[in-house]
Amino acid sequence: xxxxxxILALMLVFASCKKKSVPAxxxxxxxxxxxxxxxxxxxxDADSMVYDEFTHLPKKYKYQIKEKIEGEFxxxxxxxxxxxxxYIKKFDSLKTYAQIPWTVKDAWxxxxxxxxxxxxxxxxxxxxxxxxxxxxxxxxxxxxNTIGEWTYSYSYMDKAESINGNSFDKVLMVKQKDxxxxxxxxYYIEKYVRGVGLVYREIQDLYSGSxxxxxxxxxxxxxxxxxxxxxxxxxxx
Numbered sequence: 001x002x003x004x005x006x007i008l009a010l011m012l013v014f015a016s017c018k019k020k021s022v023p024a025x026x027x028x029x030x031x032x033x034x035x036x037x038x039x040x041x042x043x044x045d046a047d048s049m050v051y052d053e054f055t056h057l058p059k060k061y062k063y064q065i066k067e068k069i070e071g072e073f074x075x076x077x078x079x080x081x082x083x084x085x086x087y088i089k090k091f092d093s094l095k096t097y098a099q100i101p102w103t104v105k106d107a108w109x110x111x112x113x114x115x116x117x118x119x120x121x122x123x124x125x126x127x128x129x130x131x132x133x134x135x136x137x138x139x140x141x142x143x144x145n146t147i148g149e150w151t152y153s154y155s156y157m158d159k160a161e162s163i164n165g166n167s168f169d170k171v172l173m174v175k176q177k178d179x180x181x182x183x184x185x186x187y188y189i190e191k192y193v194r195g196v197g198l199v200y201r202e203i204q205d206l207y208s209g210s211x212x213x214x215x216x217x218x219x220x221x222x223x224x225x226x227x228x229x230x231x232x233x234x235x236x237x
Contacts, residue, residue, distance in 0.1 A: 027132075028132075029114075029131040029132035029133065030129070030131055030132055030133025030134075030157070030172070030194075031112070031131060032194045032195055033129060033133060033172050033192040033193070033194055033197070034110075034112065034117045034128070034129060034192065034197055034198075035195055035196065035197055036069065036082060036110075036112060037069065037236065038069055038070065038071060038072070039068070039069065039070075039236045039237055040068070040069045040197070040234075040235075040236055041066055041067065041068035041069070041234065041235060041236070041237060042066070042067050042196065042197055042198065042199070042231055042233075042234040043064060043065070043066045043231070043232045043233045043234070044064065044065045044066070044067070044229045044230060044231055044232060045064060045164060045229070045230045045232055046061075046062070046063050046064065046065050046227070046228070046229050046230075047060070047061070047062050047227070047228050048060070048061045048225060048226065048227040048228070049061075049225070049226045049227075050224075050225050051206075051221050051222065051223050051224050051225070052223070053222060053223035056221065056222045056223070058221075058226075061091075062091035063088055063089060063090045063091050064088070064089040064091075064097055064232070065086060065087070065088055065105070065229065066086070066087040066088075066089075066102055067084055067085070067086050067087075067198070068084070068085050068086075068087070068237075069082050069083070069084055069110075070083050070084070070085045071083040075109060075111065079111055080111070081109050081110060081111050082109070082110040082111075082112070083107060083109065083110075084107065084108040084109070084110050084119070085104060085107050086104075086105045086106050086107070086108060087102035087103060087104055087105060088102070088103060088105040089101075089102060089103075106122070108120055108121050108122075114131065115130060115131055116128075116129060116130045116131060116139075117129040117130075118144060124145050124147070125144040125145050126141055126142065126144070126145065127139060127140070127141050127142075127143055127144060127152070128141070128174070128190070129174065129192070133154060133157055133172060134154065134157070135154050135155075135156060135157055136153065136154060137153065137154050138151050138152065138153045139151075139152050140152070141176055150176055150177050150188075152174055152175065152176050153174070153175050154172065154173070154174060154175075155173040155174070155175050155189075156171075156172070156173050157170075157171075157172045157173075158170040158171070158172070158194075159171045159172075159173070161191075163191065163199050163200050163230060163231055164200075164230035164231055164232065166199070166231055166232075168193045168196070168199065170193060170194040171191055171192070171193055171199070172191065172192045172193070172194075173189060173190075173191050174189060174190045174191070174192070175188075175189050176188035176189060176190065180216075180217070182211050182217075183207060183208055183209055183211060183217065184206065184207050184208075184217060185204060185205075185206045185216065185217040185218055186204065186205050186206075187202070187203070187204040188202070188203050188204075188205075189201070189202050190202075196231070196234050197234075198229075198231075199230075199231040200228075200229065200230055200231065201227070201228070201229040202227070202228050202229075203225060203226070203227040203228075204218065204224075204225075204226050204227075205224050205225050206218055206221050206223075206224035206225075206226070207221075207222060207223050207224050208220045208221055208222040208223075209222060210222065
């Protein structure tokens with residue numbers, strides 16, 4: 001009898017020392033870099049310069065963009081999806097942005113799974129993020145479109161950074177493309193913040209056939225685009 005009690009006591013000790021299993025949905029894989037609550041919105045400043053290939057002079061565009069998650073639906077593949085409505089205010093030198101009403105610009109689709117975030121922009125599907133989020137992870141951001149393979153990568157995560165006057169503690173940077181030749185320069189990046197989503201996007205897609213030794217393409221642009229999208233505010237409504 002004493003032996004039985006001793007064995008039972010040992011079993012209870014081992015059971016109490018055994019690690020408890022962690023539910024899969026409680027593991028931090030970085031999904032909060034792309035929050036999905038209906039009503040979440042972000043407002044951005046957008047600036048772009050488009051260089052004319054004949055005059056080589058830039059034409060400047062300035063406006064504000066608001067992106068808001070406005071609903072859920074089942075897409076054509078039978079998968080759950082989010083409807084991301086994008087609004088625009090075009091710059092008017094005679095008015096403040098507060099005096100200009102939002103108008104619908106377009107509607108994008110977002111699909112989020114346990115492994116990635118895919119966004120359909122202008123009918124083109126991009127693999128924006130992969131899970132788990134970890135530095136130096138790489139993937140083909142164009143795996144679901146016909147643009148051609150681009151190797152996306154995480155440059156850093158959970159970094160403190162100020163973006164357009166907003167201070168954030170947990171910024172994730174995604175490098176989408178960084179390619180340079182004597183006649184071209186392509187630099188595409190996006191930044192995300194936990195609990196907020198996309199906070200910054202930069203595109204430099206530049207060309208110059210006039211090669212000057214020691215002078216980078218961005219200092220002798222003949223055609224191309226420079227585009228920057230920077231967060232102003234965010235919230236839920």
